[in-house]
Amino acid sequence: MLRQRFQDLVRDRTAMAGAALLGLMIALAVLAPLLGGDPYRVDPTITLRPPSASHWFGTDEKGRDLWTMVVHGARTSLAIGAVTTALAVVTGYVLGVACGYFRWVDAVVMRVVDGLMSFPSIVLVISLVGVLGDGVATMITGLTVVLIPMVTRVVRGAALAVKAMPMVESTRSLGSRTSWVLLRYVAPEALSVTIVQAALAFSVTVLSVAALSFLGIGLPPDVPSWGTSLSAAQQYFYSAWWIGVFPGLAIVTTVLGLVLLGDGLRDVFDPRSARK
Amino acid sequence: MHTTTEPLLRVSGLSARIGDLPLVQEVGFEVHRGRTLAVVGESGSGKSITAAAVMGILPPQITAEGSVFFDGTELLGEPAKRRRARGGAEIGYVFQEPMSALHPLLRIGTQMIRPLRHHLGLGRREARDQALELLEQVGLGRERKVLDAYVHELSGGMRQRVMIAMAISCRPRLLLADEPTTALDPTVQQQILGLLVRLREQLDLALVLISHDLGLVARHSDEVLVMYDGRVVEQGPTAQVVDRPEHPYTRALIDAAPRLGRRPDRLPTIDGAVLEQTRAMAGGAR
Amino acid sequence: MTNYLLKRLGALLPTVAVPMVLLFVMLRLAPGDPAAAIAGDSATTEEIAEVRGRLGLDASLWDQFLGWLGRVVRLDFGDSLFAELRVSGLVFEHAQVTVQLTVLALTVALLIGPFLGIAAGTRRHGLLDRVLVFGSSIGIAVPSFWLAVLLIAVFGVVWQVFPVAGYVPFSEDPVLFLHHLALPAISLGLVEAATLFRYSRAGVLDSLHQPFVTTARSMGLPERMVIRKYVFRAAVVPMVTVVGLTTGSLMGGAVVTESVFSVPGLGQLLLTAVQRRDYPVIEGCIFFIAVVYVLLNLLIDLLYSLLDPRIRY
Numbered sequence: 001m002l003r004q005r006f007q008d009l010v011r012d013r014t015a016m017a018g019a020a021l022l023g024l025m026i027a028l029a030v031l032a033p034l035l036g037g038d039p040y041r042v043d044p045t046i047t048l049r050p051p052s053a054s055h056w057f058g059t060d061e062k063g064r065d066l067w068t069m070v071v072h073g074a075r076t077s078l079a080i081g082a083v084t085t086a087l088a089v090v091t092g093y094v095l096g097v098a099c100g101y102f103r104w105v106d107a108v109v110m111r112v113v114d115g116l117m118s119f120p121s122i123v124l125v126i127s128l129v130g131v132l133g134d135g136v137a138t139m140i141t142g143l144t145v146v147l148i149p150m151v152t153r154v155v156r157g158a159a160l161a162v163k164a165m166p167m168v169e170s171t172r173s174l175g176s177r178t179s180w181v182l183l184r185y186v187a188p189e190a191l192s193v194t195i196v197q198a199a200l201a202f203s204v205t206v207l208s209v210a211a212l213s214f215l216g217i218g219l220p221p222d223v224p225s226w227g228t229s230l231s232a233a234q235q236y237f238y239s240a241w242w243i244g245v246f247p248g249l250a251i252v253t254t255v256l257g258l259v260l261l262g263d264g265l266r267d268v269f270d271p272r273s274a275r276k
Numbered sequence: 277m278h279t280t281t282e283p284l285l286r287v288s289g290l291s292a293r294i295g296d297l298p299l300v301q302e303v304g305f306e307v308h309r310g311r312t313l314a315v316v317g318e319s320g321s322g323k324s325i326t327a328a329a330v331m332g333i334l335p336p337q338i339t340a341e342g343s344v345f346f347d348g349t350e351l352l353g354e355p356a357k358r359r360r361a362r363g364g365a366e367i368g369y370v371f372q373e374p375m376s377a378l379h380p381l382l383r384i385g386t387q388m389i390r391p392l393r394h395h396l397g398l399g400r401r402e403a404r405d406q407a408l409e410l411l412e413q414v415g416l417g418r419e420r421k422v423l424d425a426y427v428h429e430l431s432g433g434m435r436q437r438v439m440i441a442m443a444i445s446c447r448p449r450l451l452l453a454d455e456p457t458t459a460l461d462p463t464v465q466q467q468i469l470g471l472l473v474r475l476r477e478q479l480d481l482a483l484v485l486i487s488h489d490l491g492l493v494a495r496h497s498d499e500v501l502v503m504y505d506g507r508v509v510e511q512g513p514t515a516q517v518v519d520r521p522e523h524p525y526t527r528a529l530i531d532a533a534p535r536l537g538r539r540p541d542r543l544p545t546i547d548g549a550v551l552e553q554t555r556a557m558a559g560g561a562r
Numbered sequence: 563m564t565n566y567l568l569k570r571l572g573a574l575l576p577t578v579a580v581p582m583v584l585l586f587v588m589l590r591l592a593p594g595d596p597a598a599a600i601a602g603d604s605a606t607t608e609e610i611a612e613v614r615g616r617l618g619l620d621a622s623l624w625d626q627f628l629g630w631l632g633r634v635v636r637l638d639f640g641d642s643l644f645a646e647l648r649v650s651g652l653v654f655e656h657a658q659v660t661v662q663l664t665v666l667a668l669t670v671a672l673l674i675g676p677f678l679g680i681a682a683g684t685r686r687h688g689l690l691d692r693v694l695v696f697g698s699s700i701g702i703a704v705p706s707f708w709l710a711v712l713l714i715a716v717f718g719v720v721w722q723v724f725p726v727a728g729y730v731p732f733s734e735d736p737v738l739f740l741h742h743l744a745l746p747a748i749s750l751g752l753v754e755a756a757t758l759f760r761y762s763r764a765g766v767l768d769s770l771h772q773p774f775v776t777t778a779r780s781m782g783l784p785e786r787m788v789i790r791k792y793v794f795r796a797a798v799v800p801m802v803t804v805v806g807l808t809t810g811s812l813m814g815g816a817v818v819t820e821s822v823f824s825v826p827g828l829g830q831l832l833l834t835a836v837q838r839r840d841y842p843v844i845e846g847c848i849f850f851i852a853v854v855y856v857l858l859n860l861l862i863d864l865l866y867s868l869l870d871p872r873i874r875y
Contacts, residue, residue, distance in 0.1 A: 114573075115580025118855055120814025123832065124581055127844050130836030131588045133599060145584070207705050211818050214707050215833060230708060234822065237715040244715060248708040255703035333780050335771070363782030371780075376773040381795050381870060390791070391781040426871045442781065 005192075005268045015264020021257030025250070029074040036068030039224040048240040058242040061232050066242060070250050072224035077254065080140060081205040087144045089198045092151025097190050099152065100159020101182060110156070113149040121146040125208055129218045139218040143205055150204075151197045158193040162186045192269040199262030203255045210251050226251050282348075283308050284482040285330070285450055290342035292325050292334065299325050299338065300506045307482040309449065312473065314497035314514065315486045316529065322506040323486050324372075327452045330484075331369050332359040347449065365395045368443035370472075372455040374435035378427040385423030388442050395446040410441040413478075414471060433464040437471065444475060450482045451475075457492065469496045490529045494518050502526045567860065574859055578852040585845060586630055590623065600643060600839045616643065617841060639846040644838055649846035652831060657850055659729060660827035663750070663820065664812045666743055670751025671808060675758025676801065682759070683766030683797075684789055694759065701756025706815050710749040710822040717745060727824040746823045750815050754808050761804040765797035772796060799869050806862040810855055 009015055028035065043063035051058040057066035099106040116124070128142035162168055168185045212218040213227030221228060226247040233244030283306035292300040300322040307313045315323045329340040332351065344351040347366070351359060363369070371377035379387055385407060392403040408418045414437040416422055427435060436456060443451060453472060457465035469485075473496050476483040487493045494500070500517045502510040502525065510523040521527045589596055597614035598605070605613075614620050618629055633639065639649035682691040718726035724745045730738040769775060770793055778792045779785075817829030824830070828847055835843035867873045 111576045112580050115576030115578075116584075118574075118577045118810070118859070119581050119852060120810055120817075122814045123817055123848070123851055124584075126817065126832060126836055127581075127585060127848055128588055130832075130839060130844055131585055131596075131841070132592045133839075203703075210705055211707060214705075215818060215821055217833075217836060230711060233711055234714070237711065238719045241715065244711050248705075248711070251705055251708065252700065252703045255705075256699060259699055259702055331780055333776055357784075360779065360784070361782050363780045365782055369777075369780040371773060371777060373773060377777045379774040379778070379792055379795070380872060381799065382792075387778075390778075390787070391783060394783055394787070428872050439777075442777075446782070 008268045009264055012264040012267065014260050015267075018257045018260025018262075018264060021253050022261055023257075025074050025254045025257065026078060028071045029078040032068075032071040032075045036071045037065050039064065039068050039072040040222065048236060048243075050240070051242055057246045058240065060229060060243050061236050061240070066229070066246055069224045069229055070226070070246055073226040073229065073247060074250060074254070076219070076223060076225045077206050077209055077251075080136065080143075080209050081202050084140050084143045084147065084205045085198055085202045087140070088147035088201050089151055089194055091144070092148045092197070093155050093190065093194050095148065096152040096155025096194075097159050097182065097186055099156040100163060100190070101178070101186060106156070109152065113152050116146065116149040117153060121204070122208060122211055125212065126215070126217060129212065134218055134220065136219065136223075139209070139212060142218075143208055146208075147201045147204060151194065151201060154193050154197050155190045158190045159186045162189040196262060196266045196270050199258050199265055203258035203262065206251065206254050206258070284347055285484075286343075286345040287326075287330065288343045288345070290326065290329060290340065290344065292322070292329050292338055292340040294338050298506055300329070300340075303342075303503070303508055305501050305508070305511065307450070307484055309480050309482050310476065311499070312476060312483040312485055312497040314490075314493040314500045315484060315503060316488065316490045316493065316500060317503035318488050320505075321503040323503050324454050325506075326503070327369075327454050327484065327486055331363065331367060331452055332356075333363075333369070364391045364443075364446040364448065366448050366450065368446075368448035368451045370436070370439055370443045370451065370453040370456045373459050374432070374439040375427060375459070377439060378435060380427055382426075383423065384425050384427065384430075384438055388423070388438070388445060391442065391446050406445070407441075410445050411438070413444075413475070414438070414441040415467075416441070432460050433467065436460060436464075436468050440468070440471065440475070444479060444481075447479070448481070450484070452484045452486070454486045455488065456485070458488070465492060469493070472496070490518070490526075490532075502529065570860060570863060571856070574856040577856055577859075578849065581848050581852055582634060582845070585848060586627065589617075589841060590619075590626070596839065596841070600841070613643070616640075634845075634849070639849070640842045642835075642843050643840045649842045652843060653828070653846040653850045656826060656828045656831040659825060660813065660816050660820070660829060662732065662739075663743055663746055663816050663825060663827060664809065666740075666747035667750035667754065667812050667816070668805075668809055670747050671754040671758055671812075672805070674752070675755035676762040678755075679759045679762025679764075680766050680789075680794065680797075683763040683770070684793075686767060691763075695763070698756040698759045701753060701759075704753060706750050706753040707818045707822055709752060710746065710819055713745050713749050714822070729825050742823075743825070746816075746819050746825055749822075750812055750819050753815065754812055757811075758801075758804060758808060762797065762801055765800055766793060769793045769796040799866070802862055802865050802869060806858055809858055813851060813854065 041064065043059075045063065046055075046059050047061055047063040049055055049059040055065050055067065057070060060066050060069060095105075095109055099109050125139075125142040125146055128145065129138050132138040132141065162185050165185075168181060171185070172181055209219075209225065210227040210230070213223075213225040214231045216228075216231065219225055219228065229243060229247040233240075233247070237244045285307045287306075288304040290300060290303040291298065303322070303326055305313060305315075315326065317323045325334070325338065328334045330344050330346075330351070334340060340352060342352065346362075351362070378384070385404065388407040388410065389400070389403040392398050392406050393400070396403075396406075398406060404423070407423060408420070411422055412418045416434060416437050422430070422434070422438070427438075430438065436459075440453075440456070443453075451472070456472065457468050460468060469492070472483060472485065475481065485493050485497055490500070490502075494514055497514045500511065500514045501508055502517070502523065504523075504525045510517060510521065510526045517526060518530060521530055595610070595614075597617060597619055598610050600617075601610045601613045611620075618626050621629065637650065639653075641648060642652060678694055682694040685691050714726050717724045725742050726745075728742050730742050732739040774796075775788060775792050778788045783792075813828075816827060817832060819825075820827045820829035821833055828850070831843065832847040834840070835847065
């Protein structure tokens, strides 16, 4: 069945276009040290140079090569995105399955989830980072806290649906052990909706990291990041349009890739909600 | 009242398919004004597709070919706009599920009045009066309350009566009723079928009654057409088909309806429409 | 109705309580001494102790929580740590600007999104539909702050038709007010329009083949009328929820956009507070946004019952 779903996904051209965009960004991130120069090398003699053969994307206000900044920015974004998504998805999955199965867990967790879900996530992340102080670890913590409810709610829905299936109900009434029912039926079914949520969570993270570093929150200012570069563009756009364009294109490429791939994943793994 | 020279509707060689999958193959029949044709078959036999093809409301992915000759004109291949304009005015359609076939967010009156204004060019007030008239005609009485109600506030039988009132509102000559009683209680089923037949007589309609229940429609139809797997397997005068079925499938249908033949010719129908309506209005006030 | 409202308020309580408690806990879990961080590097021990006292961090955790709860319930967030100003006053003053910006951005989003959604939904698979669907995917991928930077570059710097920053109160000069908020509202609204577009298109596609729409067609009503009076009427109800969510995310997006355009709204207040770790102000901002959220949700419920006769409370 997994194989069939994978084949369906490969046949979806839009999803594959998304996967290609995302693959491109991942390649840039992984190969960044080979593709670009040293992102920390500042050269005051070549500030704000337009794109040329030696500097494909031009240079920024500190004389750093913008191409290098963009590929290393991809490294930063995707690394934080991957860690955050992994943490949020694993926690959300476990909580969601537990909520779908145990009523008392559900009662407690869902109140908290509802409270967090309906709050604008970016505001909450900003405030959490504000309280916890700057740093990559705080940013990941803040983003994870915000993303967990999203995953939990969807996984819970799937788990509840599985639990109500006649086959599972009869297994339970025949006295199967809870752990066995969870492992055999609930967990695998919930996994497929989790895959879709992972793509969504990843895109939210990339956008949030960009927004936070654009505002100068969370990441140290010398860490290469698309948001930080764009923030400088506000000042220099008129004389150096490239600072405002290339990092932005990098964000859009990544998020677009994730959104398209996510839509495709939803069609394949979560057809019920795909109709909406 | 009996067979005039020209049938109002003559369908011949009608086929419909979705992609390469045939849904209906080579269906043909005739209906005259003042007569009732019952189209019978289990779900998936193609009877609803046939009706939708006559009406011109097939989903876009289904294509139809053959001939639908209505009142001197070939309907298949007619421009979509012309075809659409015949709806309501020349052919009325009664759907299976009045609950979903009526708009949940618009008042009954609004839904009834729009076609009246569009086809008959009535003013707002005239259309409203006409709608009240129609409600009376289908046994609901001249009830303003019904016009102001929403579909969820009515009982199943009332909904279907409203649906029928709407279908006949713009004076069509042909009425297609697709499983008009399936969603209803057994007692209400008989009332609704009785109503359809009465209207057929009063308005000199040609009536096509689609059902999976041969036993139910046999009493109300002049001719019957039995469909199976997209094809016509048997057709003829109802009495003949019921008494001497030729096709094994028809026999099976008759066996599936043990009521047939054993039942008294006229069921003691209670004219419960008014009672039913009162009850539902009280219930609807919840 | 009253009963229902009370019940809903109860259900919405976590929206206010959870973020607030989270902030309370996080501040106390934060590595290092928040009081020292707030007081600054050059602060003396006495100054740090004073900050700790003002934050109430010197009491036991339980006492801290009770005291905090008491103050929150009385809507008393104290003073800003950096200015002798009540938090409530600060929040209220800045919130007005954010609400104005949100309303303008929502107007932009509502003028564009649903309209194009209906246009695309009724012409499914046509050229317009494809172009718009692709465009909306991009719209969802574009961060509003980048759009803001681009808009400033084009309309503010190159063509100079709109001011690049600042705010003029409506009461002072309505024209200048709109002039200043136009770019922020457009950059926020366009991004949300993409979301609204997707939902309204899906809503129309969903309604187009509902049985009651087929009925309207079978009655021979022209397609234009069927779409306007039957399809749209059905598609508009779920849109209310989406608009509610949109309004919420607009308020969130406003935080970022305001900083690009130097609009003195809640976002700017929050951002400054975060940068200076002005803890009471952060709390006040979060509380306000949460309360607006709850009220918004109640409003949506009421709208729902007005638009859908099947729902009665």
